[in-house]
Amino acid sequence: MAVEMFYDDDADLSVIQGRKVAVIGYGSQGHAHSLSLRDSGVDVRIGLPEGSKSRPKVAEQGLEVGTPAEVAAWADVIMILAPDTVQRRLYAEEIAPNLTAGKALFFGHGLNIRYGLIEPPADVDVCMVAPKGPGHLVRRQFVDGKGVPALIAVEQDATGNAQALALSYAKGIGGTRAGVIKTTFKEETETDLFGEQAVLCGGASALVQTGFEVLTEAGYAPEVAYFECLHELKLIVDLMYEGGIARMRYSVSDTAEYGDYTRGPRVINPAVKEEMRKILAEIQNGDFARELIAEDDNGRPNFTKFREEGAAHPIEETGKKLRAMMSWVDRPITETA
Ligand SMILES: NC(=O)C1=CN([C@@H]2O[C@H](COP(=O)(O)OP(=O)(O)OC[C@H]3O[C@@H](n4cnc5c(N)ncnc54)[C@H](OP(=O)(O)O)[C@@H]3O)[C@@H](O)[C@H]2O)C=CC1
Ligand SMILES: CC[C@](O)(C(C)=O)C(=O)O
Ligand SMILES: [Mg+2]
Ligand SMILES: [Mg+2]
Numbered sequence: 001m002a003v004e005m006f007y008d009d010d011a012d013l014s015v016i017q018g019r020k021v022a023v024i025g026y027g028s029q030g031h032a033h034s035l036s037l038r039d040s041g042v043d044v045r046i047g048l049p050e051g052s053k054s055r056p057k058v059a060e061q062g063l064e065v066g067t068p069a070e071v072a073a074w075a076d077v078i079m080i081l082a083p084d085t086v087q088r089r090l091y092a093e094e095i096a097p098n099l100t101a102g103k104a105l106f107f108g109h110g111l112n113i114r115y116g117l118i119e120p121p122a123d124v125d126v127c128m129v130a131p132k133g134p135g136h137l138v139r140r141q142f143v144d145g146k147g148v149p150a151l152i153a154v155e156q157d158a159t160g161n162a163q164a165l166a167l168s169y170a171k172g173i174g175g176t177r178a179g180v181i182k183t184t185f186k187e188e189t190e191t192d193l194f195g196e197q198a199v200l201c202g203g204a205s206a207l208v209q210t211g212f213e214v215l216t217e218a219g220y221a222p223e224v225a226y227f228e229c230l231h232e233l234k235l236i237v238d239l240m241y242e243g244g245i246a247r248m249r250y251s252v253s254d255t256a257e258y259g260d261y262t263r264g265p266r267v268i269n270p271a272v273k274e275e276m277r278k279i280l281a282e283i284q285n286g287d288f289a290r291e292l293i294a295e296d297d298n299g300r301p302n303f304t305k306f307r308e309e310g311a312a313h314p315i316e317e318t319g320k321k322l323r324a325m326m327s328w329v330d331r332p333i334t335e336t337a
Pocket of ligand 2: 131132134135192201
């Protein structure tokens with residue numbers, strides 16, 4: 001079935017401009033949504049706990065901040081952009097008591113609705129606006145006059161206006177400049193988790209680290225291995241982003257293209273594809289979500305260990321040194337643009 005796509009002309013910014021929007025959380029997505037909505041003429045307030053480390057950054061931007069309960073009580077539209085593992089408690093304690101009939105509850109990712117961790121009342125709209133990109137680039141592209149594609153979904157349409165509201169919000173953060181697809185919470189959640197685990201984050205990180213390890217363990221210089229397996233990956237992916245895999249293959253040498261066809265399928269072989277199918281099944285049957293929530297409830301012992309091990313991988317030390325010599329690469333991540 002053909003997807004429904006929306007661009008700038010299909011969305012009416014005045015819908016979201018006529019609402020009071022609370023953005024809960026000021027991290028990767030939270031800062032991007034709130035600053036871009038503000039720049040699009042929307043009345044925005046940020047919800048953060050009293051002791052949040054992000055409160056000074058919000059103040060620097062001249063945005064109003066309150067506790068999540070305070071801004072949820074003030075708002076017509078409440079966008080939850082706190083970590084997925086925090087959302088069910090945050091919803092129960094601070095948002096649900098202020099979620100009166102006719103308001104809209106928004107998400108940037110569908111996990112808590114898809115797995116039944118949050119069950120909103122029937123008299124509110126429940127929508128999703130999920131950018132298909134990291135928040136810092138959502139903001140950077142908006143500022144540059146571009147946009148990151150987004151998915152929208154409507155789980156509940158209590159007011160009859162939920163889709164127009166979600167589209168209008170997506171326009172306010174630049175999504176309709178690139179294209180917005182209408183989907184469901186189920187499809188967004190399952191494809192997003194699969195993409196980040198198997199391809200974008202898990203697959204790509206493991207591919208880069210393993211390539212770096214194979215070269216350095218064979219005695220090649222870590223600097224050479226870094227440029228080959230990490231730095232150049234961005235340049236190769238830039239060509240795929242601009243013109244598909246075909247454009248990348250057009251630009252690389254025939255030697256590289258032949259190696260691509262003959263060696264690529266040996267790396268990503270049928271066993272890897274089978275493992276990807278298992279990963280997808282764990283997402284579909286809820287095993288991954290249960291594991292994530294249990295890990296968080298137990299104080300994240302494995303998560304912390306994995307994060308420390310990742311930061312200590314030799315590729316990070318090599319990369320830090322090399323990037324410091326390339327001012328155009330070593331760009332700080334900020335919560336401004
Ligand atoms: N990261 C991304 O690019 C993408 C994320 N998403 C989705 O967006 C949502 C947010 O993720 P992300 O932007 O990565 O989150 P981050 O971890 O970057 O930021 C979380 C923010 O929530 C705040 N926070 C933590 N606990 C609470 C609480 N109890 N009440 C209010 N605020 C709280 C944090 O405060 P403090 O600043 O004090 O730490 C921080 O500002 C998730 O649903 C995620 O799946 C979707 C698409 C892409
Ligand atoms: C790829 C990771 C992501 O899904 C994203 C930036 O889109 C996330 O959850 O951060
Ligand atoms: Mg994603
Ligand atoms: Mg995700």
